[in-house]
């Protein structure tokens with residue numbers, strides 16, 4: 294099931310790249326495996342998937358340790374508690390949910406020296422009622438600058454989780470706004486190449502508006518309990 298789901302999500306991404314005049318292969322797929330067993334992750338790996346997203350620091354670290362596969366990248370995409378930064382900096386290669394200065398300082402100091410720099414996306418809260426996570430758009434430049442000064446971090450881009458609006462048009466408006474923020478930031482920071490937006494329910498709108506990475510859980514692994 295997971296293998297055929299993955300095939301169909303990949304086919305959807307290719308079709309949407311064409312429909313919206315995006316370059317072939319310009320939209321990466323992050324498979325969100327939160328609350329799914331390691332056996333599901335292994336199945337996805339057997340179908341060629343190498344990037345996985347997790348929301349709970351311990352759960353993802355356990356999976357990463359059990360799997361012990363250098364070809365697999367683990368992305369932390371959940372709310373970051375400051376007492377988890379050591380664990381996150383050791384077991385993940387990406388952190389997409391950075392939203393405050395204290396977390397940037399801690400991830401930089403906890404990233405082990407024998408590992409490559411940690412890839413960072415700053416999470417932006419684009420429609421503030423929906424969730425409490427993410428920085429306000431006006432805080433983004435300062436957080437980006439701070440990240441860019443850290444030797445053990447690499448600033449890769451921004452991530453957002455908008456409230457899912459009803460229509461494709463309404464979803465596109467929010468994502469278009471994010472794309473504008475992304476382009477401004479990219480003009481200032483040459484290491485930026487990642488606009489992480491779009492999940493199972495709003496992948497089309499995100500790809501239409503320039504997402505370079507979509508984070509898909511349900512369409513690959515099925516509903517979570």
Ligand SMILES: *Cc1c(COP(=O)(O)O)cnc(C)c1O
Pocket residue numbers: 325327348370371454492493494508509510511512
């Ligand atoms: C759970 C989650 C996803 C995946 O959501 P689906 O609707 O299952 O595709 C993507 N991004 C984040 C940050 C998540 O927490």
